[in-house]
Amino acid sequence: MSVRFGSTQALDSVSLSLVEGEVHGLVGENGAGKSTLGKVIGGLYQPDSGELEVFGRQVHRWDTRRAQEAGVVVIAQELCLVPALTVAENVFLGRESRTLGVLRGDLRGRYRDLEKICGFGLPPDAPVHTLSIADQQKVEIMRALARDARIIVMDEPTSSLTADESDRLHEIMRRLRSRGTTVVYVTHFLDDVLGNCDRVTVMRDGRVIRTAPAARETKASLVEAMLGEPVDMVLPERPPAPSPGTAPVAEMREVRSASVREVSLLVRPGEIVGLAGLVGSGRTEIARALFGCDRVESGQVLFGGAVVTAASPRASIARGMAMIPEDRRAQGLVLLRPVLENVTLPHLRRFSRAGVLSRRAERAAVRELVERLGVRPAALDGDVSVYSGGNQQKVLFAKWLLGRPGFLILDEPTRGVDVGAKSRIYQLIVEIAAAGTGVLLISSELEEVVGLSHRVHLVRDGSIIAEVPGPGTSVDEVLQRLFEVGATSPGTEGRP
Numbered sequence: 001m002s003v004r005f006g007s008t009q010a011l012d013s014v015s016l017s018l019v020e021g022e023v024h025g026l027v028g029e030n031g032a033g034k035s036t037l038g039k040v041i042g043g044l045y046q047p048d049s050g051e052l053e054v055f056g057r058q059v060h061r062w063d064t065r066r067a068q069e070a071g072v073v074v075i076a077q078e079l080c081l082v083p084a085l086t087v088a089e090n091v092f093l094g095r096e097s098r099t100l101g102v103l104r105g106d107l108r109g110r111y112r113d114l115e116k117i118c119g120f121g122l123p124p125d126a127p128v129h130t131l132s133i134a135d136q137q138k139v140e141i142m143r144a145l146a147r148d149a150r151i152i153v154m155d156e157p158t159s160s161l162t163a164d165e166s167d168r169l170h171e172i173m174r175r176l177r178s179r180g181t182t183v184v185y186v187t188h189f190l191d192d193v194l195g196n197c198d199r200v201t202v203m204r205d206g207r208v209i210r211t212a213p214a215a216r217e218t219k220a221s222l223v224e225a226m227l228g229e230p231v232d233m234v235l236p237e238r239p240p241a242p243s244p245g246t247a248p249v250a251e252m253r254e255v256r257s258a259s260v261r262e263v264s265l266l267v268r269p270g271e272i273v274g275l276a277g278l279v280g281s282g283r284t285e286i287a288r289a290l291f292g293c294d295r296v297e298s299g300q301v302l303f304g305g306a307v308v309t310a311a312s313p314r315a316s317i318a319r320g321m322a323m324i325p326e327d328r329r330a331q332g333l334v335l336l337r338p339v340l341e342n343v344t345l346p347h348l349r350r351f352s353r354a355g356v357l358s359r360r361a362e363r364a365a366v367r368e369l370v371e372r373l374g375v376r377p378a379a380l381d382g383d384v385s386v387y388s389g390g391n392q393q394k395v396l397f398a399k400w401l402l403g404r405p406g407f408l409i410l411d412e413p414t415r416g417v418d419v420g421a422k423s424r425i426y427q428l429i430v431e432i433a434a435a436g437t438g439v440l441l442i443s444s445e446l447e448e449v450v451g452l453s454h455r456v457h458l459v460r461d462g463s464i465i466a467e468v469p470g471p472g473t474s475v476d477e478v479l480q481r482l483f484e485v486g487a488t489s490p491g492t493e494g495r496p
Helices: 034-041 064-070 089-090 107-118 133-145 161-180 188-198 219-227 283-291 313-319 328-332 338-353 359-373 388-399 419-434 446-452 475-482
Strands: 003-005 008-011 021-028 052-054 057-059 074-075 151-155 181-188 199-204 207-213 250-255 265-266 272-276 296-302 321-324 405-413 436-443 453-462 463-469
Touching: 008 133, 008 328, 021 034, 021 161, 021 188, 021 219, 034 074, 034 151, 034 181, 034 199, 034 463, 052 446, 064 074, 064 338, 074 207, 074 313, 089 107, 089 133, 107 133, 107 328, 133 161, 133 188, 151 199, 161 181, 161 188, 181 188, 188 219, 199 219, 207 219, 219 419, 250 283, 265 283, 265 446, 265 463, 272 419, 283 321, 283 405, 321 388, 328 388, 338 388, 359 388, 388 419, 419 436, 419 446, 436 446, 446 475, 453 475
Parallel strands: 021 181, 021 199, 074 151, 151 181, 272 436, 272 453, 321 405, 405 436
Antiparallel strands: 003 008, 052 057, 199 207, 250 265, 250 296, 453 463
């Protein structure tokens, strides 16, 4: 099958076979065509050419309705939930019980039965818009399971889940396989592919490179096939840490908000400071209070040594701060606008005189960043909504690097990003810090936050419970501290 979006060849003569009762891994760099292929299987995209055979029958008309009727369901990387509806209503949307056309109120019982299988612990009556990204991901998984699917395409289902939750999902996948369900597992976590898949297909530049038993592959062999060359997967060396006497670029003093409890921290110019904690620990809420997204009830936020009195994202940007949020599609990008406009949106005054925008200067500045960050495709007028997750993330980096911030907050900067793009983003973070920018790094991947940061604050229940150095600290030590019982009370430890 082949699929083209404008000038972009998303799939180029791709052939793939799925076997009943297998977990089939699908890996490749961002933009390799994995998600596009998954959406063709699920009827979301129509191939421009090629043949599709489903359960031994050639299909000429294929869309989401026909796919679901045949038992093919897609859990897309971009969450597709109805925010105003409850968890249970989203899970059974379109699958409600009816008698003579009248809805029956048995959602709770059906939800309890499904929850016994999943064990996610989500309240059925909670509106979806009140849930974290990780919990919304669980709702998507439950919705697919509620459809008794014969084929389930899971596109990055663990990107927002904790290690324990990911293990639970892998157990569900094995259970599905044992009863004959086929799972197409699209993920950037290669260890998960090797540990849970029967076969794995590697894609590159819209083509299938090979399909092989997972037992014959290694992490290194998959990376080399994905990228076409071996890649050093070691984290880059941190830049030299600033001296302890260096004045901080950003600081919090005993800050309390609706979700933050008496947090104190500081970030110096050229320093990478990490926030590590379990999903829901309050890491993002600390960043939001610092950036002016959430109201500070007490305490002080300082930037450049001055107390911030009128806090808001707009004021923070004007002071030279920037924040890359964890949900790039909902909070970071304007999906209906092209790459050029997304990158320059906060910086239009820089390219205008007397209210007239200089398109030439705007395009030149963006083109330089797009080339530097390796955004693919590199078309400035490209529709950002059809870019892969990794390339959308690079566009988001370009958006804020254009303003040369003195302080940068990175919330899950490599979420849903392939190993090649991760390597480039790691190097970019180190380069940003080496140039003198202070960085606050939040990541659910502990190897990432410990390996890149000079100092790491451990967060639990909206408080900093401890501080550990990045160099010389192991992930096991961090996990042990995060799960400690009777930890130090909030506000008494971890202050710089």
